[in-house]
Amino acid sequence: MFHSYADVTKWFTPRNPAKGKQLTSFLRMFVEDGIPVIYFATPSHKGEALCRIHPDDTVEFVASVATLRARIVTVGSTLPKVMRFWFARISKGRYACVPLTLGGRYGDPKGGYEYFPGLKFNMSSGACLNPLEYEEDPERKKLWLACLRQFKKNIHTRAKLGALDAFCASLTMPITEKPQWDSEGWRNKLYGCIRHNTVDNEILIGFAASATSFPFWGSRSKVDGQKILDAMNSVCDEQSRAMRVMFGALRERRT
16 A cells, blocks of 8 residues: 555556556556556556656546546545545535545545545645635525526426426437436536526436436336426536536635
8 A cells, every 4th residue: 555655666666667557456557757647447458547646745636527437436445455545426426535544434425525636635644735615605696596496497387387298298219318417518508508597308308318217218108297307306406516616606716
C-alpha cells in the first residue's frame, strides 16, 4: 500500500515501462512525463486514467464522473488495497472520495468529499486540498423553484386531461435505450424545458423510458401517465443540484 510518493517510486520498477505494472486485476500504473499515473487497465487494455501521484505527495484524481459511475464497484473495492482512499455513491451521478486516514471508514461515505475531476488530497495525511463547496443564492433559488413548479404543473395538467395516457398509447416503436440524464445532452434538454416551461415529445419519451424497469420494452401497456409522473419526479430530484448550479441558485467554489 502506498502512503507517499516515495513509496510509489520504490515500488515502480517495471520490466517494460511502456506496459506499466499491474496493481490489481483492474488497476495498472504507468509513468507519463515523469509522473506515476494509475489507469483502469489490464495487461491487454489501457482504459482511462484514475489518478496522478505528484512528487509533493499529492494524489490528483482525474477520471471523469461517467467513468467513475461505470467503475464504481471496481474502484470502491480495489483502490483501498493500493492507497488509503475509498469511493462511495452519494446519489445518482454524485460520488464522494473518502480518505481512510482521517477516521473515514470503508463502506461509510461520511467524512468524504464530493468528487469532481481534479480533486486533490495529500497522500500521507488524507487532507483534501481543494474541496468542492456550494454557496446558495436565495433569490435565484426562489426563481428556480417557481420554474420547477410550473413545469411539473404543466405535466400534471396533461395527466389529468388524459393526454399522458394518450401519448403512451401512441407509442408504436419500442424504446430501446434509457436516457443518461447526467449526460450533457439530456441534462441540458431537461434544464431547458424547466427553465422555459416547455414540454415536447422528446422529454416525454425520456421520462417514459426512465419509467421502465429494464432497458428494452415493446409493449405500450407497460408505461402510463402515472409512471411518467413518477419518473419525472425521480429524474428532477436526481438532477436537482446540477440544474440549480446551471441556473445560478447554487454556486460552486473550489479552493
